[in-house]
Amino acid sequence: MAHKGGNFGKILDIDLTSGKVTTKTFDEPLARKFLGGTGLATYYLYTEVPKGTDPMSPANLLIFASGPLCGTECPGNRLSVNFKSPISGGLGNSYVGGGVSSEMKFAGWDMVIIRGKAPKLSYISVHNDKVEIKDASAMAGKDTYETEEMIKEEIKDPDAKCLVIGPAGEKLVPLACIISERFKAAGRLGTGAVMGSKNLKGFAIRGTGFVPVAQPKAFHAAADAALAENAANDRAPGFRQFGTALSLDQNAWYNDTLATRNYQTAYYPDIVGLGGEEATRTFWQKHAACPGCQIHCMKFGVLRGAEKFEGLIAEGPEYESGVMEGPNIGMSALEESIPLIELCDALGIDNVGAGNAVSFTMELVQRGILKPDDLDGIDAQFGNFEAAYKLFEAIALKKGKAGELLGKGSWAMAEEIGGDAKKYMCASRKQGIAAWDPRTSRGMMATYALGPRGGVHTDGGSAKGIADRVVSSSCCLCYFIHGTWGAKTNSNIITMLNTLCGYNITEAEFETLGKRIITLQRAYSHREAGDNRQGDMPFDRVYEPLPEGPKAGAKWTPEEVKKAQDDYYAYFGWDDNGVPTAECLKKLGLDFCLDSLKA
Amino acid sequence: MKDEMKEEKEQQSSGVSRRSFLRNSLVSMAAVPAMAIAAEAAPAPKTPPAAPKTPPAAPAAKPAKSLMVFRKNCTGCHSCEYACSLYHEGVVYPAAARIHVRRIKGIVDVVSICWHCPDAPCVEACPVTPKKAIYKDKETNVVKYLDEKLCLGSKCNKCVEACPPQYLRVHPVTSKPLFCDLCGGDPKCVKACNRQSRETGEVLRCDAVIGGVHRSFRDVTPDDAVEGMLKNLYYPNTDGGRR
Numbered sequence: 001m002a003h004k005g006g007n008f009g010k011i012l013d014i015d016l017t018s019g020k021v022t023t024k025t026f027d028e029p030l031a032r033k034f035l036g037g038t039g040l041a042t043y044y045l046y047t048e049v050p051k052g053t054d055p056m057s058p059a060n061l062l063i064f065a066s067g068p069l070c071g072t073e074c075p076g077n078r079l080s081v082n083f084k085s086p087i088s089g090g091l092g093n094s095y096v097g098g099g100v101s102s103e104m105k106f107a108g109w110d111m112v113i114i115r116g117k118a119p120k121l122s123y124i125s126v127h128n129d130k131v132e133i134k135d136a137s138a139m140a141g142k143d144t145y146e147t148e149e150m151i152k153e154e155i156k157d158p159d160a161k162c163l164v165i166g167p168a169g170e171k172l173v174p175l176a177c178i179i180s181e182r183f184k185a186a187g188r189l190g191t192g193a194v195m196g197s198k199n200l201k202g203f204a205i206r207g208t209g210f211v212p213v214a215q216p217k218a219f220h221a222a223a224d225a226a227l228a229e230n231a232a233n234d235r236a237p238g239f240r241q242f243g244t245a246l247s248l249d250q251n252a253w254y255n256d257t258l259a260t261r262n263y264q265t266a267y268y269p270d271i272v273g274l275g276g277e278e279a280t281r282t283f284w285q286k287h288a289a290c291p292g293c294q295i296h297c298m299k300f301g302v303l304r305g306a307e308k309f310e311g312l313i314a315e316g317p318e319y320e321s322g323v324m325e326g327p328n329i330g331m332s333a334l335e336e337s338i339p340l341i342e343l344c345d346a347l348g349i350d351n352v353g354a355g356n357a358v359s360f361t362m363e364l365v366q367r368g369i370l371k372p373d374d375l376d377g378i379d380a381q382f383g384n385f386e387a388a389y390k391l392f393e394a395i396a397l398k399k400g401k402a403g404e405l406l407g408k409g410s411w412a413m414a415e416e417i418g419g420d421a422k423k424y425m426c427a428s429r430k431q432g433i434a435a436w437d438p439r440t441s442r443g444m445m446a447t448y449a450l451g452p453r454g455g456v457h458t459d460g461g462s463a464k465g466i467a468d469r470v471v472s473s474s475c476c477l478c479y480f481i482h483g484t485w486g487a488k489t490n491s492n493i494i495t496m497l498n499t500l501c502g503y504n505i506t507e508a509e510f511e512t513l514g515k516r517i518i519t520l521q522r523a524y525s526h527r528e529a530g531d532n533r534q535g536d537m538p539f540d541r542v543y544e545p546l547p548e549g550p551k552a553g554a555k556w557t558p559e560e561v562k563k564a565q566d567d568y569y570a571y572f573g574w575d576d577n578g579v580p581t582a583e584c585l586k587k588l589g590l591d592f593c594l595d596s597l598k599a
Numbered sequence: 600m601k602d603e604m605k606e607e608k609e610q611q612s613s614g615v616s617r618r619s620f621l622r623n624s625l626v627s628m629a630a631v632p633a634m635a636i637a638a639e640a641a642p643a644p645k646t647p648p649a650a651p652k653t654p655p656a657a658p659a660a661k662p663a664k665s666l667m668v669f670r671k672n673c674t675g676c677h678s679c680e681y682a683c684s685l686y687h688e689g690v691v692y693p694a695a696a697r698i699h700v701r702r703i704k705g706i707v708d709v710v711s712i713c714w715h716c717p718d719a720p721c722v723e724a725c726p727v728t729p730k731k732a733i734y735k736d737k738e739t740n741v742v743k744y745l746d747e748k749l750c751l752g753s754k755c756n757k758c759v760e761a762c763p764p765q766y767l768r769v770h771p772v773t774s775k776p777l778f779c780d781l782c783g784g785d786p787k788c789v790k791a792c793n794r795q796s797r798e799t800g801e802v803l804r805c806d807a808v809i810g811g812v813h814r815s816f817r818d819v820t821p822d823d824a825v826e827g828m829l830k831n832l833y834y835p836n837t838d839g840g841r842r
Contacts, residue, residue: 071691072691073681073685073691099677106693106694143841145704145705145840145841146841148705149704158701158703159701181702181705182704182705182706183705207694208694208771209692209694209771210684210688210690210691210692210694210695211690211691212690213690216689216690220685227794228794231794231795237797237798240795240797240798240799241798285832285833286671286674286706286707286832287674287798287799288674288675288702288706288708289674289675289676289795290676291675291676291677291681291693292676292677292678292681292691293676294676294678294794294795296674296676296795296798296799300706300832302832302833302834302835302836304834304835309842310835310842311833311835311836311842312836312841312842313706313833313836313839313841313842342841346841
């Protein structure tokens, strides 16, 4: 059945080993079942990557998926990147904003699947339906900014949108990420390492088409209403003025959830020198938005009056980068956190995962478990900027003992060091957690420990929240837009989807969609990494009470954790061990996942 | 040398060289947008000596409108492109929009608009004879097709080359240039932009102009704009690269 709108039903399938480019199609019933974006990409990941595939082998897939609502006037587009993760060994899934997802739709593709491994370092250039695999040996070792500029120059298209890796990705550092438009990252779970393992330095796409709409009048009315709501919401001015850095000051003074010194506390008065207000005053020069979005949450700035980093241009601080490269490693001024954030973007490492690894190292040094000798003589104390800079650089360039050790991420570090180290590790499902302290930010516990990916901060704060989020990310919407839609988020998405694609999705079907996609993701990560109740256990630190601040004493008890897990499994209809049952899989139309239940 | 030769060639082909154009426009300093005067407190152009008291002709009383952009405030959200293509093409179709935004070096957003200049070099450059394919509509201040079939499309595109701010682009399918028509006097791009420029400051506006846009606004190419914005926003890193 042909698609009425939204999706084209076309997938670009590029085999880098042979250089063969083919077009795959999918029909409407399948699109209706998984929508697109993350949902559909997980379906292909499940069915096309055999069980037990090595994440760094050519058999792994790298799927860039755009969603049905991208490339339309619906605000908040982003691209979903899907693969088998080298960090968790299970589901790899990360998102990147910017124009690349809408550009993919304008080029007439819903999704790009990259398989195999190029014989030499290459990049892919897509212009509508013209696809070329080009030599990238001139870009070897170049940072992400330079690579992007070189690609745009070589294909002579300044409007092309790129996804590139830096030196870290080339060196297959598990913490490497994919960078788009200089500062935007698909950061988590080792995206850059997988792209690097395919010998793929960059991916450029440009389209000059448009997305067909099933019911133009109704869709434009719905999207316009959503945009107007977005503009009129009283949270929008704050989001626009400060972006996510709004939370830096708020979380320090009111919510007490600012990760500080490797999550030891959440009280950090020095935030006055790192937060959104300070950045507005001394650093930010320009607001920037992704295509079609009214919340210009990105801020570009330049360092002035900083000795060594005079004239450094960077994006940030955002909440995650601002904390992971700020309070969590004891930095106290923008002149210290900004160069670290910029370094991560330029060399292509995940600034959350790497920040977590560095803060973990610093605590291990504080506790005397690690000695400077283990870290090539770097004196990794909290607040030591020089040491932090060297550590981030070592991770990205895989330099010395420190680079080897930290580049794997906190979980693998704790495994390798052994002993008491695990007590201080803050990681869920093998991935270092983000910048929200889960003791005070109760919902974050669900997204860190129970969400489909683990360790990430954007998967939703409850069972229903997680299910709703995955539907919106299957449409490839940005979560930041939900903040201004509030309770109307689901109905807005339903109305826009129905009018755009010609579907008739109801509230009940929306709920089923969420359950289906989360269960599919769970089946995948259970099949690959054996995720179950034991894997969903949080790290030790959440059971220690928070020592200071307005919410001192907050902590989780094992009973509370068990109850959260029980509720979560019950919502999706999984068994007591957190594994989807055969009955549940059949009910959700996931019969092809039944093999995941076999040991 | 090359430039001079090029200029000479231009002069032969179009009858107006850039230099002579500059000279002319320096003389006609009154050609400044009304809002630019308000913003920069420049002396108002002297009113011509009082004309004999005859009632002015009704349509001429209303000065024609033109677009104006403050590039520095642009967030690069492409809402203007989206709104433009929605109005003209019925779908979101940025490649066929009559306004363009491009992010350069990942840090500056350059808006390209039609300045609706009074001398219209695009019309001047149109080689179609005996009647040019495009003309400047005096009443609405926009360039229109006399007959779209007359346009030679990708075989010619002389107007695209002639546009001083390098604004003109062609339709991705028909290859014919896309002229901004100000949406019939109520530009949709301005509306879309104003919905969100509260925190950044105004980016786009549509105003009545006295005598048309001044060349100091009009003759800025995207490259010039990038250079200016890098200096303005990111000093001392005027190159915009990594440090």
